[in-house]
Amino acid sequence: MSHEDFELAGFTPYLLNQAAEAQSLVFSKIYKDRYGMLRTEWRVLFHLGRYGEMTAKEISQSAMIHKTKISRAVRDLEEKRFLAREVIEEDRRVERLTLRPPGKEAFDYLVRAAAEYEDQLAAKLGQEEAQLLKRLLKRLG
């Protein structure tokens, strides 16, 4: 391929970034406007809502997010009264994190919004293509 033919619009990493940014904007607006949350906070909230009590490290491993980001997200979610921390007796370095009622409510709302979002996307792309896209993306992650 010669230089004259190479287009950013045909370069997959570029397209991935553009698509990810555009789509992320749509959904992040929801948790940002409604709860003042950042992306890492949403992911931590999601893990606790979906899987029940977890430690910071477990979330960190499951979500592949660095522990410092988790640490700050947990701090911010605690300030919002969305979660409670409790030191584990067996190992006092570790904290058991659980959602409090306001956190559960936010989780419920956001999961509903996420499902709606996903439905709209499937409607826009078509059921088949939406599934195919996800399969392809999983192979790249």
Place this chain on the structure above:
Amino acid sequence: MSHEDFELAGFTPYLLNQAAEAQSLVFSKIYKDRYGMLRTEWRVLFHLGRYGEMTAKEISQSAMIHKTKISRAVRDLEEKRFLAREVIEEDRRVERLTLRPPGKEAFDYLVRAAAEYEDQLAAKLGQEEAQLLKRLLKRLG
């Protein structure tokens, strides 16, 4: 869809982000390690290499990048001696940006690397699927 069924791994914005991050890492490593460039710098360099001389505003519009990011990328590329700025006489607010030889070399190298990268991706996903992925991503950007 009930809350118990909702998985991050099936949520398109999440998959897009993971894929974009993973792929971006592969290619950004190249221009970062070799030239100490950031993503915006690469995109500015690309535009100048691909389309010849442009103003900051033209790049900003074409790449959909905010003018402050462009401004900083241009400054950093100039420090690397990759580009030259020249005030336009007809309108002295505007600068004509052009690549200097080291910038051209970097562009050549990076376009080659990008094309290689794209080839490897196509080989990995299969020609058909790689094309399909790009078409789908364009509909989301």
Place this chain on the structure above:
DNA sequence: TGTTGATAGTTAACTTTGTAACTAACAAGT
């Protein structure tokens, strides 16, 4: 018990990004 090494989580220093205000130059109408 005491030392050594590992681990969970936090804090601190630095880099990058985002937003808003600013400067300099132009354009149009008075």
Place this chain on the structure above:
DNA sequence: ACTTGTTAGTTACAAAGTTAACTATCAACA
């Protein structure tokens, strides 16, 4: 010439993200 409004690009400050170093706790073993 003289305001008023607009535009190209920069600068300044705040918000986020990254990396490294730190604290407290635990485990293992001499």
